[in-house]
Amino acid sequence: GQEENIDYNIHLQKVDLDGKITKLKTLKFTDFNNSILSTTDLNEILLISPSDNADMDKIFRFENNFSELNIFYSMKPISSPFASNIRLSAICNNNDKTYFVFDYNNKNIKRVVPELNTDVFVAGSGKEEIKDGAGLEVGFGTVSKIISQNKVLYLVDNLRVKNITDNILTYPLVSSNIRKLEYINNEWKVTTLISTTNADDVFKDIAFDSKNDLYVLNGKGIFKLNLQDNTLSSYKEGDVKIGNGKNHSTLALHYAKMMKIKNNDLYLLDQYSALIKISDFQSKFEAASK
Numbered sequence: 001g002q003e004e005n006i007d008y009n010i011h012l013q014k015v016d017l018d019g020k021i022t023k024l025k026t027l028k029f030t031d032f033n034n035s036i037l038s039t040t041d042l043n044e045i046l047l048i049s050p051s052d053n054a055d056m057d058k059i060f061r062f063e064n065n066f067s068e069l070n071i072f073y074s075m076k077p078i079s080s081p082f083a084s085n086i087r088l089s090a091i092c093n094n095n096d097k098t099y100f101v102f103d104y105n106n107k108n109i110k111r112v113v114p115e116l117n118t119d120v121f122v123a124g125s126g127k128e129e130i131k132d133g134a135g136l137e138v139g140f141g142t143v144s145k146i147i148s149q150n151k152v153l154y155l156v157d158n159l160r161v162k163n164i165t166d167n168i169l170t171y172p173l174v175s176s177n178i179r180k181l182e183y184i185n186n187e188w189k190v191t192t193l194i195s196t197t198n199a200d201d202v203f204k205d206i207a208f209d210s211k212n213d214l215y216v217l218n219g220k221g222i223f224k225l226n227l228q229d230n231t232l233s234s235y236k237e238g239d240v241k242i243g244n245g246k247n248h249s250t251l252a253l254h255y256a257k258m259m260k261i262k263n264n265d266l267y268l269l270d271q272y273s274a275l276i277k278i279s280d281f282q283s284k285f286e287a288a289s290k
Helices: 281-288
Strands: 008-015 023-028 034-041 045-048 058-063 068-074 088-093 099-103 108-113 119-123 142-148 152-160 161-164 168-170 173-184 186-195 205-208 214-217 221-226 231-237 239-244 247-252 257-264 265-270 275-278
Touching: 034 088, 045 088, 058 088, 119 186, 142 205, 152 205, 152 281, 205 257, 214 257, 221 257, 239 275, 247 265
Parallel strands: 088 142
Antiparallel strands: 008 023, 034 045, 045 058, 058 068, 088 099, 099 108, 108 119, 142 152, 152 173, 161 168, 173 186, 205 214, 214 221, 221 231, 239 247, 257 265, 265 275
16 A cells, blocks of 8 residues: 555765755665764764664774775674673764764663774663763663763763553653763763753753854753753754745754754754754854844
């Protein structure tokens, strides 16, 4: 009963400054539908795929002008007989030829050093909990985003609990957290900067601007996190009017699910797969508020 000519594949696409889309590589949906991208210091594109059961312990790299997707690094097997299979679900370029990854199954973070063909344990007790500390003391929920700023890592870590009521499976929120991972006194220490238990305020994404201000995307809009006192303040909520030439529409910020800041430009991806660029966004938002 499916319609003909529907494309269920996953595509790596390039979008130019005029919004023109070029397909670079087609991937199998069942293996790559939840893929996450990162880049190398040479701007090569990396990929991890938590849904690919055969290769969820691997980091891939697009090569030969995107015609091939090859293994860039394979995680070293965990020696413990009690460990689960490695399942990478977040990756971050630390801008020093190393990468930090989150292993969803084993609830830990490791640092990958491809030049030495090795990866090293950073933090995580293996327990599904939000617990601060260092090394093996640390508990994680589900780290969905890792970013690096001045050799300090910032994480979006959401903890949900499995619940079955009337044969209906749900995963209600326990807490949504923004956490910091840094190397202090020869150990990796994790500190929770801010936390919420309100499902409407779940943290979705984080990004730094060129002034080292940290922006937070949650279920209401865009906020700023003051790293001096860990307070969250509203930056832009509600609707944003957007336009390109003769085409104009309104973006409800609570539908935005991903955020990226490059120089002074803000990129947003909404849940309906619209990609929006707001050039010089601070000036535009400031002018609109007057």
